[in-house]
Amino acid sequence: MRDSGVSLRYDKLKQEMKKQNFDVVIAISPENVLYFSETYIQTQKSIRDRLAIAVLPLEQDPAMIACVIEEPTVENECWIKDRRYYFEFRESPIQFLVDVLTERGLLNKRIGIEMDYLSAAYYRELMQRLPNVKIESCLHTFNVVRSIKEEREIEILQHAALVTRDAYTEAISEVGVGSLETDFSKRIAKKMIDGGCTSIEFLVMGTGDRSILVHGLPENLPMANHTHGRIDFGGLFDHYNSDVARTFIIGEPNANHVDVFDRMMEVYVAAVEACQLGAPANSVYFTAKAMSEKMGLPFNRVHSGHGLGLSVHEYPMLAPGNETPLEENMVMCVEHAVHVDGFRYHIEDLVRITPHGPVVLSAPEGFHPTYQIIK
Numbered sequence: 001m002r003d004s005g006v007s008l009r010y011d012k013l014k015q016e017m018k019k020q021n022f023d024v025v026i027a028i029s030p031e032n033v034l035y036f037s038e039t040y041i042q043t044q045k046s047i048r049d050r051l052a053i054a055v056l057p058l059e060q061d062p063a064m065i066a067c068v069i070e071e072p073t074v075e076n077e078c079w080i081k082d083r084r085y086y087f088e089f090r091e092s093p094i095q096f097l098v099d100v101l102t103e104r105g106l107l108n109k110r111i112g113i114e115m116d117y118l119s120a121a122y123y124r125e126l127m128q129r130l131p132n133v134k135i136e137s138c139l140h141t142f143n144v145v146r147s148i149k150e151e152r153e154i155e156i157l158q159h160a161a162l163v164t165r166d167a168y169t170e171a172i173s174e175v176g177v178g179s180l181e182t183d184f185s186k187r188i189a190k191k192m193i194d195g196g197c198t199s200i201e202f203l204v205m206g207t208g209d210r211s212i213l214v215h216g217l218p219e220n221l222p223m224a225n226h227t228h229g230r231i232d233f234g235g236l237f238d239h240y241n242s243d244v245a246r247t248f249i250i251g252e253p254n255a256n257h258v259d260v261f262d263r264m265m266e267v268y269v270a271a272v273e274a275c276q277l278g279a280p281a282n283s284v285y286f287t288a289k290a291m292s293e294k295m296g297l298p299f300n301r302v303h304s305g306h307g308l309g310l311s312v313h314e315y316p317m318l319a320p321g322n323e324t325p326l327e328e329n330m331v332m333c334v335e336h337a338v339h340v341d342g343f344r345y346h347i348e349d350l351v352r353i354t355p356h357g358p359v360v361l362s363a364p365e366g367f368h369p370t371y372q373i374i375k
Contacts, residue, residue, distance in 0.1 A: 009036060010056070012145050017058050023109035025138040026097065027054040029117040031310040032142050037062075039077035040239060041070050049119065051093040054080065060104040065096045094125045101130075112138025143315035147307055149331045153240065154352060154361070157308060157331055159196070160242035161350040161362035164234060167191035168246055172372050177225045177251040179374070181205055181218035188233065197235035197242075201312065205231040207250060211344045223374060225251035228261075230337075230346040234312065241312050243333045244362060245348035249373045258371075260340045263295040265369050268336045268347050271304055272367070275334060275351050275358035281322040288336055297338050305334040308350065326353045331361070 013036065017025060027033050028051055030044040037054040044052050052074075053065040061082055066074050068085040075083065084100070086093050101107055107130065115123075115137040126135065149157070171187035189200050205218040207229030223229060227250050234243040247261055267288050274287035285304040292299035307314030308331055316324045318332065335348035347369055350361040360367040 008150075009145065010062075012148075013056060013141070014058055016141050016144050017112075020112075020138070020141050021110055022058065022112045022136075022138055022141060024055065024057040024060075024101070024104070024106050025112040025141055026114065027056065027142065028052070028114050032114065032146075034239060035142075035146060035310060037064055037078050037080055039064070039074050041066060041073060043067070043070065049122075050088060051122065053093060053097055055097065055100045055104075057104055057106065060106070063100045063104075065093055065100070067093075092125065094122055094129060097126070098129045101133075107133050111135050112141060114139060114142070140315075146309060147315045147330055148327055149309065149329050149352075153309065154329065154331060156238050156240045157242075157350060158361040158364070160235070160237035160240055161244060162364075163195035163197065163237065164192055164242040164244045165362050167195060168231065168233075168244065169372070172248060172374055175223070175374055177374060178222045180220050180222060181207055181229075182220050184223070184374075185218040185231075185233075188231075192235050192242075196237055198238075199236040200233070201235050201241060203231070203233040205229065205233075206344070209342060212339060212342055214344070223250045226254050227251075228254065228257045228343065228345070228371070229374075230344055232346060232348065239310055241308055241310070243308055243312055243348060243350070245335055245337070245346045247345045247347060247371050249371050251374065253373070256341070257343065257345075260297070260338065260343075261345050261371050263297055264336060264338050264345050264347070266295050267291040267297065267338075268334075268369060269367075271336055272334050272349070272351060272358055272360065275326060275332070275353060277328060277353055277355055277357075278325050281316040281318050281324045281326060282320050284318040284334065285320050292338070298340065300339070301337070304336060305332050305348075305351075307331065308333050328353055328355060 033054050034040045041052045043050050055063040062080045063082040064080040065084050167188045175184045204215045206213045206216040207223045208227045211230050230247045232245040270291040271288040274284045288304045289299050303319040305318040330353045334351045337346040352359045
């Protein structure tokens with residue numbers, strides 16, 4: 001029997017399905033299968049053609065389809081009663097999906113599936129088995145439901161953000177001018193894992209001239225005096241992501257670097273303050289753009305942040321074309337970066353939308369963004 005949390009999720013999903021006129025939606029990504037079926041199948045990420053499928057009808061009973069080797073996990077975790085298991089290399093998960101849709105009488109109904117996740121080979125097979133059935137994308141349906149976070153999700157996300165932030169803060173006091181980038185990054189990663197992180201999902205870092213590399217990896221290079229560095233990193237905590245970015249000074253501060261960083265902070269604070277209930281998502285982007293012009297800084301951002309949860313980039317994107325109103329309990333990473341004179345400066349924090357204004361979850365003791373110094 002479903003617990004209240006899962007029941008609420010499915011009820012919210014059905015409400016959104018009615019708005020978008022779907023009779024059934026089909027989850028096949030690891031994130032949406034986990035969110036709506038309450039079972040985590042690790043091989044969905046590591047073996048992408050080993051499909052797990054949650055069939056979620058508006059009126060009929062749902063069904064869960066998974067590889068037979070995942071049966072113990074599904075039986076232990078999944079709330080869905082109709083569970084079906086295919087033998088890999090001998091049976092097709094798509095045939096199992098077709099069987100469910102046929103049994104439920106859904107072939108002439110409006111069917112949604114995660115088009116952005118389904119491989120071309122599986123899509124072609126689905127169309128061959130159901131040549132007269134129209135299949136549509138239901139990505140937006142899932143995005144809308146997951147964008148409003150439950151209290152438990154918010155607690156996990158805040159914990160993840162604080163552990164990640166503190167790992168950086170503690171590690172920066174343990175290295176010095178001349179320490180290797182890799183020494184710094186390894187210390188951060190270890191502290192995150194010690195704090196409950198189950199997987200470091202990404203850790204990009206560059207100091208000096210390498211700070212310009214958006215996704216450069218730390219190298220066995222000494223961190224030089226009188227320059228700066230930037231780091232963008234995150235990990236998984238109980239399936240939920242952290243995502244934090246920071247800029248740091250190495251040794252004696254470079255006046256030019258400090259000046260750029262201070263002006264960037266003016267832009268960033270304005271962007272965070274623009275995260276107001278009911279405001280369009282793109283207002284954060286346009287606030288950062290206008291403030292950058294005021295501060296005499298270049299602006300070449302494609303977005304100013306993104307939702308965070310089971311995925312690193314979730315709905316809503318704080319992008320120029322997104323006019324979606326910000327809703328209570330949306331949780332987003334607000335970030336800003338600027339390139340000046342061949343260097344990159346970057347900052348990112350976790351923000352919750354509330355009726356009383358934005359709350360920076362990664363700085364509950366007070367939001368005072370600044371740089372730290374490696375001495």
